[in-house]
Amino acid sequence: MLVAVRATHDHLDLGVLDALTRDAGSLPAVIGEVLAERADAEPALDGWVVVSTCNRLEVYVDARRFHDGVDVIVEAVSRTSGMSRDLVALCFETAMDAPVTHHLFEVTSGLRSLVIGEAEIGGQVRSDFEAARAEGLTTTLLNDLFQLAFRYAKRVATEAPVGAAGRSGVAVALDRASQALGGLGGRRVLVIGTGAYARLGVAELTRRGVRSVLVHSGSGRAPAFAERHGVAAVPAGGLDAALREADLVLACSGRGTSLFPEQLLEAGPTLILDLALHSDLHPLLRHLQGVRVMGLADLASQLDDAAEPALVTAQAIIAEGAAEFRSRQQVRRVDPAMAAMRHAVAESADAEIARLRRDTSDDVADQVERSIRKILAKVMHSPAARARRLAENGHADEYVEAFHTIFGIDISAHREGEADGQETGPDGWMRLDRTIPPRISEDAASLTALDSRGAPATALASARYARIAMTACPVDHGMGRHASVEAPAVPEASLAADPAARPEILGAAR
Structure with a gap:
C-alpha cells in the first residue's frame, strides 16, 4: 500500500522543521538500518523515497503494514534529528493511498510551496527520487507514482502557471x-x-x-x-x-x-x-x-481561488493525474491473476505436447505445437482485455475474487490497511501520534494542550517546542553536542499577544 508521512510549513513553524531536518540526508540509509534491526519480522516496507526541501520533510513508502511502517519512519527520524520518538510523532501527519497521490502531485507542481508555483521544488523532488532509485530503494508502485507526478507537474507549468509561474x-x-x-x-x-x-x-x-x-x-x-x-x-x-x-x-x-x-x-x-x-x-x-x-x-504567498483561475485549472490537472495513477494501480492488481492463468494453461499445454512427441514424429509434433500456441494466444487475449477494462472501471477486487473462486488460486497480496477507523482531516491526513502506541511523555503531551487555549490543533508553539526538543539533544545545533539548552522564559500570554516574537525565541534556543 502507498503510505506517506509529512512535516511541512503548512502545520509547523520553520524553526521546528529546522530541528526535524537535521541530518535528513542520512534518513534513507537509517530507515534501512531500522528495518535490518527488525529482520526477525516480515519487512514492513518494500521501498521508500525521502523528500527533504527547505520547507518540508516527507517520506513516501510502499508498505506492507501501515502501523509498523510509520513506526519505522518515526524511529529513523528520531535517530537522524536527535529528537525523541514522541516529539517526532507530534510533528508528522500521515495518510494512505489517494490523499498521498494528490499531495505529491501538488508538491511537485509547486502548489504546496511557500512561494506557490515556484520552480525549484520539482527539481528537488526529482533529485530525491533519482537518488532513492539509484540506491535500489524504490518499487514499481513508487516509480509509477513519481514518474506520473513529474509528467503532470510539467502539464501544470505549461497549461496553468500559477503564483510564481514557474519562477524560482x-x-x-x-x-x-x-x-x-x-x-x-x-x-x-x-x-x-x-x-x-x-x-x-x-x-x-x-x-x-x-x-x-x-x-x-x-x-x-x-x-x-x-x-x-x-x-x-x-x-x-x-x-x-x-x-x-x-x-x-x-x-x-x-x-x-x-x-x-x-x-x-x-x-x-x-x-x-x-x-x-x-x-x-x-x-x-x-x-x-x-x-x-x-x-x-x-x-509565503497565498492564492485566492476566485482571484487565480489558473489554480482551478491546475487542481483539475492534478485530479486527472491522480485518477490515472489509481487506474494504473487497479490494472496492476489483476496482472498476477492473468499471469497465474497463463502459467496454468501453459503447463497443461506443455504436458500435452510432451505426450504428443512421444507418440508422433517431430515434424507432426512441431506443427501441432505451433497450432496450440496460436489457439492459446487467441483464447487468452479476450479474458486479459476484459480484466484490464474491469480494473480500469474499479472492479479489480471483484475480478480477483472471481478468479480465486473459479480457479482456486489466491493471488491477492497480503497487505494490511491498519489505519481504518483513524480520525482523518478533510484532506485525508491524520496526526501521526494518533496512529502509534501512546508513549508520550508529560512534556510532549503538554504540547497538545495548546488546543484548549485556542491555538490551532495542528500548530506547535516554537518556544515550548524548543525547550523540549533542544534539551540534551545529541544533534549539534551550533552549541556543541549534548548541550543542555533552555529557551528564555516568556509568558504564554506574551507569545499569544506577539506571535512575531516566536521565531526569535526559537532562534535563541538554537
Whole structure:
C-alpha cells in the first residue's frame, strides 16, 4: 500500500522543521538500518523515497503494514534529528493511498510551496527520487507514482502557471527586495553561501543588471564560485566590511548562525533575505535598528481561488493525474491473476505436447505445437482485455475474487490497511501520534494542550517546542553536542499577544 508521512510549513513553524531536518540526508540509509534491526519480522516496507526541501520533510513508502511502517519512519527520524520518538510523532501527519497521490502531485507542481508555483521544488523532488532509485530503494508502485507526478507537474507549468509561474523562489524574493529598496539598480549586494540558492541568486542578480555583487563562504569556496559566475569574492577577513557596505544581503549558506548583530552595528540601512531553512542569522539581528530581515515565512504567498483561475485549472490537472495513477494501480492488481492463468494453461499445454512427441514424429509434433500456441494466444487475449477494462472501471477486487473462486488460486497480496477507523482531516491526513502506541511523555503531551487555549490543533508553539526538543539533544545545533539548552522564559500570554516574537525565541534556543 502507498503510505506517506509529512512535516511541512503548512502545520509547523520553520524553526521546528529546522530541528526535524537535521541530518535528513542520512534518513534513507537509517530507515534501512531500522528495518535490518527488525529482520526477525516480515519487512514492513518494500521501498521508500525521502523528500527533504527547505520547507518540508516527507517520506513516501510502499508498505506492507501501515502501523509498523510509520513506526519505522518515526524511529529513523528520531535517530537522524536527535529528537525523541514522541516529539517526532507530534510533528508528522500521515495518510494512505489517494490523499498521498494528490499531495505529491501538488508538491511537485509547486502548489504546496511557500512561494506557490515556484520552480525549484520539482527539481528537488526529482533529485530525491533519482537518488532513492539509484540506491535500489524504490518499487514499481513508487516509480509509477513519481514518474506520473513529474509528467503532470510539467502539464501544470505549461497549461496553468500559477503564483510564481514557474519562477524560482529566489526570483520572487528579489522581487520583494526590489520593492522594499526602490529598485536594485546601483545597489551593493552580498551573497552568503555557494550552494544552489546562491547560484540562483547570483544568476538572477546578473540578469537584473546588478553590477556590485560580492560572495562569501565560510567553507572557503567563494573565490572559485565567484570566478565561475563572474562576480567578486570577499577577501579574507573582509566579511565585516562587506556587511557594512551592503544594501542587500542574500543569506543562503544554511550552515547555521554565521551573521551576528555586532557585525552590522555600524552598517547603514540593510535588507537581509534569509533564504536558508537552517538560518544564517543570529535571532537578535531582526531587532537591530536599520536592519530589515525577510525570511522564508515572509515570502509565503497565498492564492485566492476566485482571484487565480489558473489554480482551478491546475487542481483539475492534478485530479486527472491522480485518477490515472489509481487506474494504473487497479490494472496492476489483476496482472498476477492473468499471469497465474497463463502459467496454468501453459503447463497443461506443455504436458500435452510432451505426450504428443512421444507418440508422433517431430515434424507432426512441431506443427501441432505451433497450432496450440496460436489457439492459446487467441483464447487468452479476450479474458486479459476484459480484466484490464474491469480494473480500469474499479472492479479489480471483484475480478480477483472471481478468479480465486473459479480457479482456486489466491493471488491477492497480503497487505494490511491498519489505519481504518483513524480520525482523518478533510484532506485525508491524520496526526501521526494518533496512529502509534501512546508513549508520550508529560512534556510532549503538554504540547497538545495548546488546543484548549485556542491555538490551532495542528500548530506547535516554537518556544515550548524548543525547550523540549533542544534539551540534551545529541544533534549539534551550533552549541556543541549534548548541550543542555533552555529557551528564555516568556509568558504564554506574551507569545499569544506577539506571535512575531516566536521565531526569535526559537532562534535563541538554537
